[in-house]
Amino acid sequence: MMTVASGRLIVTIGIIIAGLAIRVDSEKQWWQTTTLYQIYPQSFKDSDGNGLGDLNGITSKLEHLNDMGIETVWLSPFFKSPEVDNGYDVSDYIDVNPKYGTLEDFDNLVARAKELGIKVVLDYVPNHTSTEHEWFKLSEARVAPYTDYYVWHEGILDANGTRRPPNNWLSVFNSGSAWQWSDKRQAYYLHQFEVRQADLNFTNPDVLQETRNILTFWLDRGIAGYRIDSAPYLFEDADFRDEPLSGLDGYTSNDYYYLKHLYTKDLIENYNVIQMWRDHIDNYNSKVNDGLQRAMFTEAYANISMVVLYYDYGSQIPFNFFFIKDKDGVNLDTKVTASDVKNTVDMWMNNMPVNGTANWVIGNHDNSRAATRYGTNRVDSLNFILLLLPGVMTVYNGDEIGMTDTYISWEETQDPQACSTDPDRYQAFSRDPERTPFQWDDSTSAGFSTNSTTFLPVNTNYRTLNLAAQKAADKSYYKNFQAVMRLRNTTVAKNGNLTSFVIKNQIFAFSRELEGHDPLIVVVNWGNTSVQANFDKLLFNDNQRLKVILSNVGSNIEVGSTILRSSITLAPHAALVLTTSSSGFLCSGSMILLQVSCLISVFRSFFNS
Ligand code: NOJ
Numbered sequence: 305m306m307t308v309a310s311g312r313l314i315v316t317i318g319i320i321i322a323g324l325a326i327r328v329d330s331e332k333q334w335w336q337t338t339t340l341y342q343i344y345p346q347s348f349k350d351s352d353g354n355g356l357g358d359l360n361g362i363t364s365k366l367e368h369l370n371d372m373g374i375e376t377v378w379l380s381p382f383f384k385s386p387e388v389d390n391g392y393d394v395s396d397y398i399d400v401n402p403k404y405g406t407l408e409d410f411d412n413l414v415a416r417a418k419e420l421g422i423k424v425v426l427d428y429v430p431n432h433t434s435t436e437h438e439w440f441k442l443s444e445a446r447v448a449p450y451t452d453y454y455v456w457h458e459g460i461l462d463a464n465g466t467r468r469p470p471n472n473w474l475s476v477f478n479s480g481s482a483w484q485w486s487d488k489r490q491a492y493y494l495h496q497f498e499v500r501q502a503d504l505n506f507t508n509p510d511v512l513q514e515t516r517n518i519l520t521f522w523l524d525r526g527i528a529g530y531r532i533d534s535a536p537y538l539f540e541d542a543d544f545r546d547e548p549l550s551g552l553d554g555y556t557s558n559d560y561y562y563l564k565h566l567y568t569k570d571l572i573e574n575y576n577v578i579q580m581w582r583d584h585i586d587n588y589n590s591k592v593n594d595g596l597q598r599a600m601f602t603e604a605y606a607n608i609s610m611v612v613l614y615y616d617y618g619s620q621i622p623f624n625f626f627f628i629k630d631k632d633g634v635n636l637d638t639k640v641t642a643s644d645v646k647n648t649v650d651m652w653m654n655n656m657p658v659n660g661t662a663n664w665v666i667g668n669h670d671n672s673r674a675a676t677r678y679g680t681n682r683v684d685s686l687n688f689i690l691l692l693l694p695g696v697m698t699v700y701n702g703d704e705i706g707m708t709d710t711y712i713s714w715e716e717t718q719d720p721q722a723c724s725t726d727p728d729r730y731q732a733f734s735r736d737p738e739r740t741p742f743q744w745d746d747s748t749s750a751g752f753s754t755n756s757t758t759f760l761p762v763n764t765n766y767r768t769l770n771l772a773a774q775k776a777a778d779k780s781y782y783k784n785f786q787a788v789m790r791l792r793n794t795t796v797a798k799n800g801n802l803t804s805f806v807i808k809n810q811i812f813a814f815s816r817e818l819e820g821h822d823p824l825i826v827v828v829n830w831g832n833t834s835v836q837a838n839f840d841k842l843l844f845n846d847n848q849r850l851k852v853i854l855s856n857v858g859s860n861i862e863v864g865s866t867i868l869r870s871s872i873t874l875a876p877h878a879a880l881v882l883t884t885s886s887s888g889f890l891c892s893g894s895m896i897l898l899q900v901s902c903l904i905s906v907f908r909s910f911f912n913s
Pocket of ligand 1: 389392393429497533534603669670
């Protein structure tokens, strides 16, 4: 019989051992291994019943996020804004839109997050401001020093006396020319996005200083970093040259992809500004000297070389969107094969700098939801793969429970990118379907709001597809997600070597291995038929039996069972996380408790014998 005292001793040893594991992990900075959970404030949680999400709503859910294992949240814009582009049109960078709360609410959010060990990353939208921003009004009126804060041009006067924009540049939002005439100023201003989102002039040192001031403002309020919006659009060609036709099918002359964007996107000058912000944040870190490395995540849809170049200019995490759109900009969907998955992983790993931190993004507010693109039978596959690959994973709120796109009629459409098209084409452009309220439970408005009318409609599938139901179920996307989040905290998930394979054309598999640690193995049948395969080459050790740590919802393979490595049969869409049979991973629960309880059982059997 083991005594209580010896039990305590064992727990202590267990904690010390668990502590050792944590010390090894802490060699990496938080931003190298974190999961960035993107919260879209409009649709996350409404605290005051007006049908729109808000900051207090987010604060009320932080404990839940903590329980899910989230250590970093990225908040999409909640700043003062006329909300033409859901807050990506800021009219005051250093204040909160009253629709979402107050600065005090923000401070409370950060304070509560800190208590729970959650870091807060903010969205910074540097490329453009709302035309309602004070700077724009003063610039339009030619008031110094704001006169050249924006990209102004008097246009071209034709022989017949008509004036036209300086060139053929098009708005990203498919509304035709990127130039808008101002009667007041008697000049055109550039708007790469919506007409009420005016592009700032990044050649102006005063503008650069303003950007640094904004960064400092929120750093002072306790945030851990920034997601930089629309990084490729900061600079444009100084000679205002026309862009060539893209030659792509299916686009009208008003559509953005009608042209090839040589002179308005991905200019090398953009990178120097990124470096300037990195230096600014680093200086801030040195000044504050509190041990926290504040980080910068950059948003750039571009070719792989231009994306990874952000690493060289100080972005710790240039978002990897290649699990959303392939290298040709085509959405990855149900047609993806195991080789496509491997190629997507390899492309990033082979192109990022040796000291870079890999990262994987599966969804966001700008793209159709992962469960809709890849199919709901792929939710676990994607989460197992992307959460157990090395580096950072970005999760868009709702993807952890497999939320799908919501049908939005033309009349209900709010997204400017779709509103500028027509009732026949808007669905190809609209981002509203992925922005509908979070599905918390099966009550009114899916528990998002007490109001039965919400800013965008709730998906009708909320009665069955919601967090509460998934928490209650024995097995669910959410429970699997939560379990993988625990696995992410292990040393092997943080530091293990990655080896990946395609087996029998339809299985994508990879292992994470580290000397002295149990490996993690992910195997996913990417095909529509059952397949039996030999996984001998998957691991360097020769352990013949593998333990199942996790299996997909609906799988016939039970968690806790062991399977023979040389012959595993995978049903269509099966996804498994495995380890070798000696492993302690199976004593589920939090990894630290897990190691303690495993240790207790080892000692218990020793004392009992
Ligand atoms: C990227 C943001 O993610 C998107 O939602 C927004 O419309 C554009 N930038 C313009 O700010």
